[in-house]
Amino acid sequence: MLERKPRKGRTEITFVLPADTPPGAVSVVGDFNDWQPGTHTLAPRGDGTRAVTIALPGKSTHSFRYLAAGDYWFDDDSADGHDGANSRLHT
Template structure:
């Protein structure tokens, strides 16, 4: 699930997943971090989910996926906008 919040210079996107599904550490990787795992690792929240927030510039298109332990790549099921194997996010 994605949560969005406008900023004066762009948008903050919070990437949210259940705490244990999939198990182990999960990173969101994409254009905004040069597809480098571990830069944006989801952390536990008080509501029982895990999340990470990324600041993105306005009026751009970003592509992303999640990477879990064991080299398990997957998409955000709440986002239907895709380009091939990747989620597409318009800011």
């Protein structure tokens, strides 16, 4: 799930997943972090989910995917669209 907070000239995107699905560490990787795993790792929240927030430029489009333990790549069903194997989001 994606949560969005518009800010002046940028949008804060919070990437949210259930606490244990998939199990193990999960990071969001995309063109905004040069597809580097571990740069934006989701952390537990008090509501039983895990999340990470990234500030992205306003009025831009980005490709991303999630990477879980065991080299398990997956997409976000709540993304704005898909471009091949990647999820897409618009700020």
